Amino acid sequence: MKKLIAVFSLLAATLLSSNWVSAAADLDVNTPAITAIKNSMQARHNQLSPHYNSGAVGLTADGLVAVRDATAVPLKDRGGINSLVAAENSDRNALYKEIAAGNGHPEWAGEIRSTFAGRWVDKAQSGWYYQNSGAWVKK
Amino acid sequence: MIKKIGIIGILVLLIPACVTINIYFPAAAAEKAADKIIDEVWQLKPGEEPPAKPAEAPAK
Secondary structure, eight states: OOOHHHHHHHHHHHHHHHHHHHHHOOOOOOSSHHHHHHHHHHHHHHHHHHHHHTTTTEEEEEEEEEEEEEEGGGGHHHHHHHHHHHHHHHHHHHHHHHHHHTTTGGGGHHHHHHHHHHHHHSOOTTTTTEEEEEEEEEE | HHHHHHHHHHHHHHHHHHHHHSSSSOOOHHHHHHHHHHHHTTOOOOOOOOOOOOTTTOOO
């Protein structure tokens, strides 16, 4: 009986302290690699934001960006849009990978990507497009 | 007996610390990290949710 109580209290204590530990965990996003990617994305944002506004580029469900409607891009910029989107996506893929690796869990990259996918959309300005179950939706 | 309790106590503290940090994806922490980075990349004020529609078209 005494043994049983000990086992149960051990289980209860384990559960309680697990919650406490996971609540205290935080992700480090200040590694040099992450900072470099962030700065590069920040610099690119000035070029991308008119395209978000016009609906030429939208946010995809997997945390990337995609050309949605190239005809919304002024003719003179149309050549550059694909390379702009490709550069942004390579930074975003690297960002998700670096956050996972920088915190010692490369296997978290997928979950970090889906966390980001949701937050990009939440923080997007109204009028921007995002992908929802395969279809483009105007926010 | 007291020694035994002490050992159990240490195990109780250490085992979940290793297990939790290694297995579970810290969803709340990831969200916080995402917000921080997005705020910086899109130059939003910290904690700002979708900013109001750009004030480029004032009422006619």
